Amino acid sequence: MENKSQYAIQMKNITKRFGQVVANKNVNLDLKSGEILSLLGENGSGKTTLMNMLGGIYFPDEGEIFINGDKATIASPKDSFGYGIGMIHQHFKLVDVFTAAENIVLGLEGEKGKLNKASLHKAIREIADRYGFDIDPDQKVYDMSVSQKQTVEIVKVLYRGADILILDEPTAVLTPQETDKLFAVMRNMKADGKALIIITHKLHEVLSVSDRVAVLRKGEYIGCVDTKDATQQSLTEMMVGRSVSLNINRPVYENKEDLLIVDNITVRGKDGVKRLEDVSFTAKGGEILGIAGIAGSGQKELLEAIAGIQKLEQGSITYIDDKGENVLLSGMDPLDIIHKGILLSFVPEDRFGMGLVANMPITENIQLRTYRQGKGPMLDRNTPKALSQKIVDDLEVVTPDIDKIPIRRLSGGNVQKVLVGREISCSPRLLMTAYAVRGLDINTSYTIYDLLTEQKMKGVAVIYVGEDLDVLLELADRLVVLCGGKVSGVVDARTTTKEEVGLMMTKLGGGKS
Amino acid sequence: MNKNKEPLLHMSKRDGVTLQLKLLVRIISVILGFVISGIVIFAIVKMNPIQVYKSMAAGAFGTGTRMWFTVRDTMILTCIAAGLACAFKMRFWNIGAEGQMLVGGIATAFFMINYPSMSPVLLFACMIITSLLAGAIWGLIPGFFKAKWNTNETLFTLMLNYIAIQLTSFCVSKWEHPFGSNTVGVINQRTMAGWIGNMFSPGYNGDFAWTxxxxxxxxxxxxxxxxxxxxxxxxxxxxxxxxxxxxxxIRVPNVYMRTMAISGALCGFAGFLAVSAVSHTISTSTAGGRGFTAIIVAWLAKMNPFYMILISFLLTFLDKGATQIASDFGLNEYASQIIMGIMLLCILGAEFFLNYKVALNKKNKEVA
Structure with missing residues (x-):
């Protein structure tokens, strides 16, 4: 049977349930050798679950998997490896104090306790040359950038002889340049006859790198199209199930007034390194102020300083309340800010590490902001319940329950909706969001953009820290560009260009004198 | 070709377990524990397990007094566990209940010994308040250090136990009675001042009911x-x-200190009960390892104080029964520890079945 081996993977009628939740329902998926397949779907549509069944992390409740035409049973990651499947997870699994080479051979049997460094390095170099990787076998993992760590992960599975590679959102943590490099490597692997599956939310990446696109929606297989026949619009419709407009509406709010004045602030991190230096800007009510910058340029510290979580070394932050009086924010902790009646909302970057309590259900997470209200020592349990139900209904949060299931069991998009919904429900005058759409699918992202714009039109000052320049330029009114903890420039988002902002991100002042 | 075997058992997470089912599974697990222990007893010492259990039951409930003893010890263990639960809920590993209990006991004994003729209401108020305070301080110390300097609370609370034991020895030597015995003896044996059963109506068994x-x-x-x-x-x-x-x-340091004060205070209060309601004396063994046993109780009960009563009861029953079978059958106490181990294993096993569904894999269906 000639056509048998044409398919590297065939998944037939795969079903997987978690309790009452059906994560995958009768999914069929084919992957040919020598092609790149994009797996597309909204958050919670079951992409990662499906891939984890190939990786041996989950075992399907129903259905069959064929590898190179033969029926396969993948009960453990080891089995998965036996079939030549290599998974590159979102979170890297590397030992920090080991070198790249040591991580690559870790766990392999090798020849009787000996580690032949020379031949190992040679093998790694061969792989690197063949596919165009940039890797130093002797570099320790803790010295590596995110992109270098990812390279080690990929070389690791290749070294172990994987023919089928699954990359779970590999570009979420990469800069545009690094993404291009990764795609070049992927194309080389494809040319070498490897089969690749890539999960990504970024449609332009899907269109640029893949040969075919398979779409899942709510755990069900919707279909598979050739990339050359697809557009961003058509893919979005398949994913969401209805037509969606991909334009961000940017109305103008007329009566802008200063609401927050950040004056020359300097912040040091726990390690004593300056994270922000002499940062000044003003945020106005009725305006979305975008903060652009390469990841780690001080965005996190800036928002935390305003929220009272980070201490300032110098400078001041002033809030102008609704009576026009100045209130000095710097020096207050979050409780002082609440007691002063300052309506400040903050959607932090780290959802479970800061914004939410992972093990609590939706209601208690909603309550986090309001539990102090009401007299006496007892908790009010009815108001938060009603509010949670309202947020769940308004934002279409998909959850089996609002007060029993821990929020960590919801998918990323739904978690983010709860967090953003809670912060907006406090009717803030100042709303800060850090990477509010990170890891979210396109439909949820646009929901969030609309919510922020709605807040802006109510006269709220919105501070939006983002990583996608296209979105920043479409959504924000003004942009503060950070570079290495300093303000590189403040520009009008309506008139500036992507190139100009890009230059300012990498060089203070954008290279102009 | 199918290289790998299908796994025989198939596990999946389960949600929405009803309360009735939870209770049923747990009760079954305890019964199963007894059945397995019975088999083990029979296999090793060739004794009729029914007889052994009967003897254990007799040890725990055989007479009115024994029954009261069992109930009383159950309650005190529960009190410590309830105190610990406050700290554990905060992921603060308070393993210093022994020490917190002892300092509470010292405070109680201090008033019983020095102010036996105070009016009962005032005397009890002093005993209760100082035992709570002493425990609170003993809990606050590690809480404070954790809040200020992020010290490791496990080591800190553990080491405070030894200080409390030394403190107890010191007090025992101060208060020893009769002279030279190096024990405190039963405090106020004749007047029963400061005995909790004597608070409103004189009488011995009042101790138990009040506890x-x-x-x-x-x-x-x-x-x-x-x-x-x-x-x-x-x-x-x-x-x-x-x-x-x-x-x-939330001001995290304040919460650490406040919660540890409460946790310590409740453990100190257990010390008050141990002295005022149980032994009417103080010694370095007043806590007697219960501060550690209570850790198991708190966790098995998942921080729910009412479940703690059940778990404490089970552990106390096994403990009392052990003493009895040791004397009835000439077994040593390890026999009961084996039973206790099997029992705990079964209870923990039940948690697994409550969280996961296990099914046999259906044999290959007729798919080409």
């Missing part, structure tokens, strides 16, 4: 505190994520 009532109050307090109050909510948030707590305006 039950008081510990039930403590359980209710802890239950409501952790589940229904604003402070209890803060404890849970701090336990899950300090950063989230800070973000939402």
């Amino acid at each position: 039950v009532v008081i510990v039930l109050l403590v359980c209710t307090f802890v239950y409501i505190y952790l589940k229904r109050t604003k402070q209890g909510f803060e404890v849970a948030v701090v336990g899950d994520s300090e950063n989230t707590a800070m973000y939402s305006g």
Whole structure:
């Protein structure tokens, strides 16, 4: 049977349930050798679950998997490896104090306790040359950038002889340049006859790198199209199930007034390194102020300083309340800010590490902001319940329950909706969001953009820290560009260009004198 | 070709387990524990397990007094566990209940010995308040250091136990009676001043009833505190994520100190009960390892004080029964430890079945 081996993977009628939740329902998926397949779907549509069944992390409740035409049973990651499947997870699994080479051979049997460094390095170099990787076998993992760590992960599975590679959102943590490099490597692997599956939310990446696109929606297989026949619009419709407009509406709010004045602030991190230096800007009510910058340029510290979580070394932050009086924010902790009646909302970057309590259900997470209200020592349990139900209904949060299931069991998009919904429900005058759409699918992202714009039109000052320049330029009114903890420039988002902002991100002042 | 075998058993997470089912599974697990222990007893010492269990039951409930003893010890163990639960809910590993209990006991004994003729109401007020305070201080110390300098609370609370033991030895030597015995002896044996049963109506068995009532109050307090109050909510948030707590305006150091003071106070209160209601004396063995046993109780009960009563009861029953079978059958106490081990294993096993569904894999269906 000639056509048998044409398919590297065939998944037939795969079903997987978690309790009452059906994560995958009768999914069929084919992957040919020598092609790149994009797996597309909204958050919670079951992409990662499906891939984890190939990786041996989950075992399907129903259905069959064929590898190179033969029926396969993948009960453990080891089995998965036996079939030549290599998974590159979102979170890297590397030992920090080991070198790249040591991580690559870790766990392999090798020849009787000996580690032949020379031949190992040679093998790694061969792989690197063949596919165009940039890797130093002797570099320790803790010295590596995110992109270098990812390279080690990929070389690791290749070294172990994987023919089928699954990359779970590999570009979420990469800069545009690094993404291009990764795609070049992927194309080389494809040319070498490897089969690749890539999960990504970024449609332009899907269109640029893949040969075919398979779409899942709510755990069900919707279909598979050739990339050359697809557009961003058509893919979005398949994913969401209805037509969606991909334009961000940017109305103008007329009566802008200063609401927050950040004056020359300097912040040091726990390690004593300056994270922000002499940062000044003003945020106005009725305006979305975008903060652009390469990841780690001080965005996190800036928002935390305003929220009272980070201490300032110098400078001041002033809030102008609704009576026009100045209130000095710097020096207050979050409780002082609440007691002063300052309506400040903050959607932090780290959802479970800061914004939410992972093990609590939706209601208690909603309550986090309001539990102090009401007299006496007892908790009010009815108001938060009603509010949670309202947020769940308004934002279409998909959850089996609002007060029993821990929020960590919801998918990323739904978690983010709860967090953003809670912060907006406090009717803030100042709303800060850090990477509010990170890891979210396109439909949820646009929901969030609309919510922020709605807040802006109510006269709220919105501070939006983002990583996608296209979105920043479409959504924000003004942009503060950070570079290495300093303000590189403040520009009008309506008139500036992507190139100009890009230059300012990498060089203070954008290279102009 | 199918290289690998299909796994025989198939596990999946389950949700929405009803309360009835939970109770049923747990009861079955305890029964199963007894059945397995029975088989083990028979296999090793060739004794009729029914006889052994009968003897254990006799040890725990054989006479009225024994029954009261069992109930009383159950309640005191529960009181310590309830105190620990406050700290554990905050992910603060308080393993210093022994010490907190001892300092509470010292405070109680101090008033019983020095002010026996005070009016009973005033005397009890002093005993209760100082035992709570002493325990609170003993809990506050590691809480304070954790809050200020992020010290490791496990080591800290553990080491404070030894200080409390030394402190107890010192007090025993001060208060020893009769002279030279190096024990305190039964305090106020004749007047029963400061004996809890004597608070309103004189009489011996009053001790037991009061213990039950008081510990039930403590359980209710802890239950409501952790589940229904604003402070209890803060404890849970701090336990899950300090950063989230800070973000939402909770002053984390204060919560550490406040909660540890409460946790310590309740353990100190257990010390009050141990002295005033049980032994009417103080010695370095007043806590007797119960501060550690209570850790198991708190965790098995998942911080629910009312479940703690059940777990404490089971452990106390096994403990009392052990003493009895040791004397009845000439077995040593390890026999009962084996039974206790099997029992705990079964109870923990039940948790697995409550969280996961296990099914046999269906044989290959007719798919080409």
